[in-house]
Amino acid sequence: VFALTAPCGSSMSELPLVHELPAETNMLVRHKFTMLVALVGITAMGTLALVLQGNIDGLGERLESLHADALVPMHEAQKMENALNRMNRITLETLVGVKKEAAASEGLKSRTAFQAGLNKFENEFSLASQPAMQGLLAKYGALQSQLAQESAAVAEIRRDFPLALAGADEITDLARSGKLDEANSRYGGLGVVFDRLSSATDVLFLLQVEQGSFASRENGAALRATTTRLWTTVVILLVVGIPIVYFAATVLLRPFRLLEAGSEQIAKGNYSHTVQIRSADEFGRLASAINVM
Numbered sequence: 001v002f003a004l005t006a007p008c009g010s011s012m013s014e015l016p017l018v019h020e021l022p023a024e025t026n027m028l029v030r031h032k033f034t035m036l037v038a039l040v041g042i043t044a045m046g047t048l049a050l051v052l053q054g055n056i057d058g059l060g061e062r063l064e065s066l067h068a069d070a071l072v073p074m075h076e077a078q079k080m081e082n083a084l085n086r087m088n089r090i091t092l093e094t095l096v097g098v099k100k101e102a103a104a105s106e107g108l109k110s111r112t113a114f115q116a117g118l119n120k121f122e123n124e125f126s127l128a129s130q131p132a133m134q135g136l137l138a139k140y141g142a143l144q145s146q147l148a149q150e151s152a153a154v155a156e157i158r159r160d161f162p163l164a165l166a167g168a169d170e171i172t173d174l175a176r177s178g179k180l181d182e183a184n185s186r187y188g189g190l191g192v193v194f195d196r197l198s199s200a201t202d203v204l205f206l207l208q209v210e211q212g213s214f215a216s217r218e219n220g221a222a223l224r225a226t227t228t229r230l231w232t233t234v235v236i237l238l239v240v241g242i243p244i245v246y247f248a249a250t251v252l253l254r255p256f257r258l259l260e261a262g263s264e265q266i267a268k269g270n271y272s273h274t275v276q277i278r279s280a281d282e283f284g285r286l287a288s289a290i291n292v293m
Helices: 029-096 100-125 131-139 143-176 180-267 282-292
Strands: none
Touching (some): 029 180
16 A cells, blocks of 8 residues: 555655644544534523523512412402401400400500501402402403402492491490399390301402402413423424424535535545545544545
8 A cells, every 4th residue: 555655765764654734724533523512502502591590580570460469359358357267256245344454455455456457458458459460360350240249349348347347336335334144135236246247357358369269370371381392392392493403414524525525435446536524523633534545
């Protein structure tokens, strides 16, 4: 082989085995593959991150809305119900003479708590102050029904609460004056007022439960949409990414075919054949060595 390929008067040590190229152009094949994998990976992860970020932000906002528009008002309605029950219990304790002084102090606290809860509910948690919840209820066709029930319940509470206070004060005064029979007879009418107030506060509580149910359905739909978008993105990345990787790999591995063809030509005795690889990576160096041989 040396006799056929070495120029006259040349020794093997004088033959350049590879063509020297500037160091800055010498990108090895492993570097190219590393860059390709890194590029595909970064693109895929970045796309998934963007999709997930947008959907997670939207889901977080919906969860905050559920807490602010349904769970907190539900808690306030329950507090009003508890205060009302304490007022009724204290009135009964006054009739039987149980802890009169402590009952009076607790009764005042319960009245204050109920009034504060009602004011807070009207100012902060009514449907009129929650446009986001109005939109959600309108979507499910429940807005008008909820508005009517809430308005009727609040109006009933506003009407009956002063009557309950006046009746409780009257019964307390009668009991302290020793007129227990008259106080007991008056409690029958007061009990009806307390029942109406309890029913009205129950309506407010149940309305919040229904709103929470609608919000939960909306959050479930948002979660399913997030899952669908995620899998859709994965499929798109696969559909687009696989051809890109295949094409890039074909381009990167093309020198293998050229080296294979060149080796076959040399094996057949065609020593004039040259391998046309111009890159400065491992393939280019091997092609240069084969061409020299």
